Amino acid sequence: MQQILILYYSRHGHTRQMARLISRGVETVDGCEALLRTVPAVTSAEQSSSDISSEEASDPFVTLDELKGCDGLILGSPTRFGHMASPLKYFLETTSAIWMSGALAGKPAGVFTSTGTLHGGQEATLLSMMLPLLHHGMLITGLPYSETELIHTETGGTPYGPSHTAGSDNDKLMSESEKKLCIAQGKRIAGLSKQLAK
Template identity: 60%
Template structure:
């Protein structure tokens, strides 16, 4: 069975919840399954040493996970309009995958969570697109054929699903945001199946 790698970093839990919703969408497609992976924290003062397996949640991603997936969906919280440092740190380590062309021609999607409505949802998604374009991936957004995209008063962008987490990062994921996450997972999986 083929799989879509859902790679995320989450600090307060919303991005992890979105990753699970995206995975539900992937698993609606017959013959496709979701592989949930995360990245370890990084330190601003010294090299962080993490165990090879997290204490809880999804396992840490490996470069082999990238090499063997049929598609990739990245999720990161917004950090000043950009992806979080742990996600960028991992992506910066994928040169061997890039040189080998492991991701070229495969579909990719993106999702994010931000504290404020105008806190960089779209710029974060754009920041995650750039390395995927260098890898030769085929970007999949959220089309306006998804009715929630035009109706939402919370998160949601044509670049990919987003979540409005609120100042304390404790707002629940709205039904529109949930539907957009599920739809993205299903769309990337459908395209991956067609490309096989």
């Protein structure tokens, strides 16, 4: 069984919802299963526990062994000034031993994000999230325009990976295009994982 790790951080629940849809796409591929994992929030001494959303606790926290053992990785984060959120970056900075071993080299990977506004840095975030995966030697895949939702979407959705525009008040529901692109990404990376395993 090919195990695709969907590793995300979510503050308001939108990235978590995307992760769930991506897992649905993974599990449409015979012989593949989705492993949904998150990372803990990073807090400062000035932050109170009430400042931290409990969304990240909805799935188990990832372990380094789970990352090392996955057959494919799909990484998701809300946008923070064109970059991934600090909790996800903090976790990735603990993966030096996996990097040194080359355990992720040659495995397929993709990225996804959610922003408050349409021009809130979706593509910059997706591209910057690819950098640590490239350092790990992973095979980055996006979404091809054969996914026709990319042509018609008026909200989120990019060739670099699925995205969602949540609204400045984080109250916008996912569009049908956004949902379909999430499912397509899960299916695509699961399928690549199976092909590479042959």
